[in-house]
Amino acid sequence: xxxxxxxxxxxxxxxxxxxxxxxxxxxxxxxxxxxxxxxxxxxxxxxxxxxxxxxxxxxxxxxxxxxxxxxxxxxxxxxxxxxxxxxxxxxxxxxxxxxxxxxxxxxxxxxxxxxxxxxxxxxxxxxxxxxxxxxxxxxxxxxxxxxxxxxxxxxxxxxxxxxxxxxxxxxxxxxxxxxxxxxxxxxxxxxxxxxxxxxxxxxxxxxxxxxxxxxxxxxxxxxxxxxxxxxxxxxxxxxxxxxxxxxxxxxxxxxxxxxxxxxxxxxxxxxxxxxxxxxxxxxxxxxxxxxxxxxxxxxxxxxxxxxxxxxxxxxxxxxxxxxxxxxxxxxxxxxxxxxxxxxxxxxxxxxxxxxxxxxxxxxxxxxxxxxxxxxxxxxxxxxxxxxxxxxxxxxxxxxxxxxxxxxxxxxxxxxxxxxxxxxxxxxxxxxxxxxxxxxxxxxxxxxxxxxxxxxxxxxxxxxxxxxxxxxxxxxxxxxxxxxxxxxxxxxxxxxxxxxxxxxxxxxxxxxxxxxxxxxxxxx
Numbered sequence: 001x002x003x004x005x006x007x008x009x010x011x012x013x014x015x016x017x018x019x020x021x022x023x024x025x026x027x028x029x030x031x032x033x034x035x036x037x038x039x040x041x042x043x044x045x046x047x048x049x050x051x052x053x054x055x056x057x058x059x060x061x062x063x064x065x066x067x068x069x070x071x072x073x074x075x076x077x078x079x080x081x082x083x084x085x086x087x088x089x090x091x092x093x094x095x096x097x098x099x100x101x102x103x104x105x106x107x108x109x110x111x112x113x114x115x116x117x118x119x120x121x122x123x124x125x126x127x128x129x130x131x132x133x134x135x136x137x138x139x140x141x142x143x144x145x146x147x148x149x150x151x152x153x154x155x156x157x158x159x160x161x162x163x164x165x166x167x168x169x170x171x172x173x174x175x176x177x178x179x180x181x182x183x184x185x186x187x188x189x190x191x192x193x194x195x196x197x198x199x200x201x202x203x204x205x206x207x208x209x210x211x212x213x214x215x216x217x218x219x220x221x222x223x224x225x226x227x228x229x230x231x232x233x234x235x236x237x238x239x240x241x242x243x244x245x246x247x248x249x250x251x252x253x254x255x256x257x258x259x260x261x262x263x264x265x266x267x268x269x270x271x272x273x274x275x276x277x278x279x280x281x282x283x284x285x286x287x288x289x290x291x292x293x294x295x296x297x298x299x300x301x302x303x304x305x306x307x308x309x310x311x312x313x314x315x316x317x318x319x320x321x322x323x324x325x326x327x328x329x330x331x332x333x334x335x336x337x338x339x340x341x342x343x344x345x346x347x348x349x350x351x352x353x354x355x356x357x358x359x360x361x362x363x364x365x366x367x368x369x370x371x372x373x374x375x376x377x378x379x380x381x382x383x384x385x386x387x388x389x390x391x392x393x394x395x396x397x398x399x400x401x402x403x404x405x406x407x408x409x410x411x412x413x414x415x416x417x418x419x420x421x422x423x424x425x426x427x428x429x430x431x432x433x434x435x436x437x438x439x440x441x442x443x444x445x446x447x448x449x450x451x452x453x454x455x456x457x458x459x460x461x462x463x464x465x466x467x468x469x470x471x472x473x474x475x476x477x478x479x480x481x482x483x484x485x486x487x488x489x490x491x492x493x494x495x496x497x498x499x500x501x502x503x504x505x506x507x508x509x510x511x512x513x514x515x516x517x518x519x520x521x522x523x
Contacts, residue, residue: 009091044181210246214323341367354512414440416436
């Protein structure tokens with residue numbers, strides 16, 4: 001750090017939002033919108049680059065990280081080389097440094113020091129991480145340091161990387177290096193990946209890619225789900241308070257948010273559908289890769305000229321329903337959300353411990369036409385623990401911790417299909433949001449505790465036979481199809497896909513997890 005300060009032309013520490021916006025405007029990094037938010041572009045990369053994320057393979061990580069296509073190893077020597085090249089690159093440059101926290105539970109907080117060359121990226125870190133008080137800054141000592149220099153490009157021929165952009169996590173040196181990309185989400189997800197390694201490995205805290213909220217009686221609920229499953233919509237319940245929308249830890253006593261802000265997609269955002277997000281995009285917020293209506297400074301959220309992955313970053317304090325500090329108690333209910341485009345899975349079903357661990361590892365949903373440029377028909381998606389790109393340990397490690405906590409605290413885990421009913425995509429229809437809300441409310445209020453259940457004949461999950469506000473036939477996917485032969489053909493097809501996907505986990509999954517698998521009828 002001292003070397004960096006000597007080399008840098010100017011170092012600006014812990015500037016507030018107004019100062020950082022002034023700096024960003026002066027540096028011509030972007031523009032102010034009509035609401036006072038700061039609009040900027042992230043350059044060539046408008047999303048993460050998973051194939052260019054590396055973890056340093058050393059004595060600490062060699063036998064603990066689950067190496068493969070997701071957790072790609074890089075040597076200590078290449079890391080050291082890039083580190084010194086990046087520090088040298090900062091010579092004569094203006095640098096913005098921010099001290100921040102990750103983790104609202106002080107018992108598990110990680111102190112961060114972030115070094116940026118762009119003022120707007122430092123503002124992003126102000127918004128997304130937790131903000132120390134002035135008194136806390138006096139004795140602040142970082143546990144982890146992020147050096148993020150979008151202008152710095154690696155040499156693939158000599159630096160051990162695939163191309164000019166990279167994100168490298170060093171668990172031993174406690175440093176994250178990011179270069180060649182202006183996508184700020186690399187910093188957020190880099191910290192999440194570090195916590196996903198350290199908290200389960202060193203502290204027996206379950207780290208989770210999920211949203212969480214609290215009811216009026218203090219009951220905590222957790223929502224897992226990949227993009228398009230309704231995680232943000234369903235966790236933003238007007239009757240409940242938001243803990244956080246993306247990253248959390250589960251200790252022996254609490255569920256706590258890792259972050260101090262929200263990083264939400266804004267493509268096609270409207271005030272009617274997402275009022276809290278709309279109102280949160282005020283002064284101090286950031287909007288990435290968006291465009292104005294011609295001749296105005298009003299953001300056109302339908303514009304996908306740059307990317308469909310347009311985003312906003314704002315502090316949790318911009319959300320009226322957010323709790324502070326962002327901590328809740330032990331959850332009573334957990335929801336695995338899936339948008340099943342094949343119309344097979346029940347709209348809600350209860351999972352045994354084995355089934356919960358199996359479905360957690362599977363992390364299933366489906367993409368449909370229009371969600372991405374290259375998707376023309378429904379595609380199955382499996383992402384371990386509903387966040388495979390950010391999980392350095394074996395998925396069974398997280399799943400077994402979930403199972404232990406489920407046992408210890410008598411937690412209900414529900415599989416909720418927000419996708420199709422009455423047939424697959426193109427034949428059936430999307431599950432009505434009012435029905436999904438009614439089922440989740442019934443689970444949260446304990447109204448599904450004393451109803452009768454029947455097991456799904458292939459997946460084995462328990463389907464409630466009644467739920468207030470939901471027609472009886474909707475609860476049974478087979479009944480909505482009116483064609484048993486077609487339904488079971490598609491159900492077996494999906495079940496076989498689950499089994500095929502799980503083959504890579506079988507060798508280190510325990511018996512109870514394996515027993516949670518669906519049982520396709522191959523006859």
